[in-house]
Structure formats: structure tokens, C-alpha cells
Amino acid sequence: MKNFGAKIFKDKHKLNRLLKLAKTNKYSAPHLAKIFLCERKTILGILNLCKIKLKNLGKFKKKYFCNDNFFKTLIPSSTYWLGFVTADGCLYCGKNKSKKFQIALKESDVGHLRYFKKALNSNVKIYFIKSNRSAGFSLSSSVIFDSLVSLGVLPNKSFSMGTVSVPNNLMSHFIRGVFDGDGSLSGERITHLQIAIVGHTPLLRQIQNIFIKKCGVKKVNLYPASYANGCTISRLQYTGSQIFRILGFLYKNSTEETRLKRKYEKYLMFKNKFPLSFRESMEQYKNPAKL
Template sequence: MKQMPNRRISLDLPEIIKMYEDGMSTTEIAITGNVSSRRITQILKKNNVELRPRGHWKRKYHINEDYFKCWSPNMAYILGFFLADGVVSGEGQTVSFAQKEIEILEQIRHEMESNHPIGEYKNGVHFLNINSKIIKDDLMNIHGLTPNKSKTVEFPYVPEEYMRHFVRGYFDGDGSINYEKYVVTFVGGSKLFLSELMKVLEKQQLTPSLKDRKSHYRLFISGRKSIQTFSKWIYIDKSLYLKRKFNEFNKEKLSYNELKDRAIKLTKEAVLERRRIFLHLLKVNGCVKLTSEKIGISPYTYKTWLKKDRIFEQEFNSILNSKVFHKQNERE
């Protein structure tokens, strides 16, 4: 019989013993250490650590196990936050939150009426492991969150009245704000999820753009007024939120009515997007002049693109030489 290969544990012995003595279960420690709970038990026994009776953790830790059954602003926030920074165990009954800023985990723990301990990885990231079959089942069966969800997760059903709280939670988990460049960014592995998030943002009169980075996707909102529009929406009736990100939006000195986005955004991402749109419209209408007018650029601009971007030049010339282009010109 072949032996299973030993996975390298990411915790050292003092950490394992301290976690166990602090009341964490072997399953919770195993998830943190990236090994099986059996391996943790073996390590504890080998080092003469007295083991608790099976199921003892249930008497020590409590939580509102029906928390994800009923919608509320805070539940929507925590669901969004968990979708970004949470993990559903594939083997045990544990769900885990992770975040550098311990304060938000403490608030989540309090909101869920839990006394589970908050631990810390060697890299300074804090984690909150919750051992509950009911919570795990609800996250999976009601909200569609599964183990290894990062690349496949779909946008869950969220009642419209709670949408801004859900988006704020996801933003606090997997989003960022660069005030100096007037850009809000969301990062994720699921194109399906971020595509639906785009539609949600478009309903708020925003114009987000989605970029494929091969290993992940990035969703951008850019513009001085646009990021404040986003901020005004997600922070209405806020309760749970990361203060650091909220404070970034508050660096704005002008009133909302004084703010304007640039007519044409000059970020690298925005320029690449305009080139893509230019080529797409050129294929459709077959007219360089009309295409330039539609996206608001001068002939000088697209001629500069031709000089500086070889790929753009090749695609541009390919369209010019296509039969479609010639036919459309003949009709004119």
C-alpha cells in the first residue's frame, strides 16, 4: 500500500500547541497549517499535549449558526466580504475569514455573536476560523459559495435594498482605492462574477471596465467624480466597513457638485480601451473619420497610435484591406 506524501506544514510546533491550548480544534489548526486534522493530532500526541474530548470545542465556542439565513445590511456586508476573503473548507465543517486589519474581523465576530479566537499567520494576516456545519451548508446551499470558489463563483442573489452593503463588503475584501489617480479597483478570479458586478455598477451611472490579467481579472472605476459617486452609494447607512478605505475617499476637498471626470481619461488602461473600441467601431462602420468622431479623437491621435503601437497598426491595416471595408466605401 502506497503512503500518502507528507505535505509541508506551514506552522511551527509552538504555534500548533498554542493554537490548541487557546481552544482551536485540530480541524481549524489543520486548515491554517494546510495539512490534515489527523496530522495535527499526531503532532500533539507526539509532543505529549493532552487532547480534549472529541467535540469539546462546541462547549467552548458559540456563534449564531442561522446568521446567513436572514438578510440584513450587515449580513450582506459579511457575505460580500467572505466572498472576497473567505474560504469554505473542502473536508471539515470550517469556514475562514482572513484580513490584515484585525478590527474588521473583531467586528464580524461580534456581529455573528461568536467568541471564536482570531489567530495570526506569520505574514501578519489575521484569520477567524468558524467551525459550524450549519453555516457552511448555508453558505454553499443558499448563497452558492463552494470550496475552491475563486475562479468559478457566480454573483449570488442579493436583494436590491442590500446590494450596496454587499458591494461594500466585497470592496473591503478584494478592492482598493487610489485617490491620487482617482481609480477604484476590484480584483477577482471569476470573470462571471465580475461581469455581473459591472452591471450592478452601471445601474449607478458608473462606467466600469473589466481587464483580463491571465491569472485574474481587474475591474476599474476611474474618474474624480466617478469614484465619489461609487463612495456615496456604498457608504449610505454604513455600519461595517474598513475605515482605512473610507478615509481615502474623504481626501476629496471639493464638493460633489464641483467634481468632474476628464472628458477623455488619460490612464494607460483607458487609452488601451479606446484603441480597442476604435478598432471595433472601424470594423462596424468602415469609416476612419466617422470612427474618430464617435469616440472623440482627432486624426492626429489615431495616427500617433499607428506610430507607437505595432499591434494596433497591424489590426488597423487589416481592417483597411478587408473586403468589408472596401464594400462599405463603395456604398458611400
């Protein structure tokens, strides 16, 4: 061991103590070097000769953390954010092939980002971009990345997106997330009220099938919105008083943390502005068919 701290560890008691501490997997090489007043490479050399590897060798504590298992088990809150990520999130591989997740919104919706941070139990910092008045955050988590992919959210989803795997009893939460990210609510008169969602065609067809079964609306044509890289972006829209059945379905059992404030307030405004149409629409379909 003359090349690896022979003088320091000539004492067998010191050597045995080093090996004993290393086998506990509680000490890093720098920590052991401080204990024995030697260099890190000396510790690594001795342990290498003794065929002992430190469990945390080469691993560093992440600066920003989150609940990596957030999307592994779907519940109402995680399902809502899955829908929101499907609409406004992005999965990509950064430097050193690290798997990253990013989301960005209008700066005025930064409060909603804070709800997402809280749900993820994350300390990540929210960034602001003045040029386009947006806000967002990015996290490095291979577990979240892989969980989202397994559920149907693909990397670079702007170019490829199919259906998403969500339990039937949680679909209202998922679609509400998609609506908050890529949907709109507009109109001044009852006949002009409109709810619309823009997205990849397979996903919109999946959403429309849920609306047909749960809200008693009819099948409508999807309107092409754009076409790029072999993928069609379409628009699903419903008009008139029937939108109240859709919105009632989407907002049922929602919470302040799992709905975008400005869209929910517009729904309440329509509901108060057209109370008769709201009641008639809901009475027409009191018992939606089960999936």
C-alpha cells in the same frame, strides 16, 4: 440482563427510575452512570435492551460557538459580511468531513475581524501569523457553510465563483463588503483617482451592472488579472470624479462596523481634497434609476 448490570438494576424501582430519566432526554450516559454509581457501558447496555436511545448520545458541546443562522436571513449587516466573505473568506471540508469557514486579513485590520466576531456572536479565538503579518479565525459550522453555498459562495472559491444571490435593495452593502476585501482606492490628482475591484469575471459583471443602474456610470471593459484552473480573474475599475458616485452609493447607510476603516478614511480624504469635483459628480446623477 445479567451482562448489563443485573445486580445493580435487579431492583425494579431503580430500573424504572433509569428508564424514566432516560426518556426525558435531559441526561447523558455519563451523567446517568454517576447517578446510579455504575459504568457508562452498563447504562448503555440496559437502555439498548430496552430500545431507548439518549438524544444527546455521542454529541459534545462545541468549544467555539457562533450564530449559525447569521446568513440565513439577509439584512444590511449580514449582507455586508457576505460580500466580505465572498472576497476574503474560504469554505473547506476539514478532517472527518467537517464543514469549515475561514477568514484572514492583514494584521493591521484585526479590529475589523473583531467586528465580524461580534456580528457572529462568536467566542472563536483570532490567530496571528508572524511570517506574513496576518490575522484570522476559523469556525466549524455546517449551517453557515450550507447557507453561504446556497447564496453562491462556493468551497475553494479561488477556483470557481459565479454570481451571488442578494436582494437588489441590499446590493450596496454586499458590494461594499467585496470592495473592502478585494478592492482598492488610489490616486493623487482628480483625473488619476481610481476605484478597482478584483474578482471572478461573472461576479464583477454583476457588480458592474449595479454600478451602471445605480450610479450612472458607463460600461467599461474588464481587465484580465490572472487565469488559473479554467477561471478568469478580472479587474473592474473606474477613474476620475465618477468614483465619488460609486463610493457615495457604497457608503450610504453604512456603519463603523460594516466598513473597513482605512478605506473609508481614504474616501473622506478624497472628498475633502476635491470638494468641487465631489459636488459636481453627485449633482450629475441625483436620481439613479431603480433596479
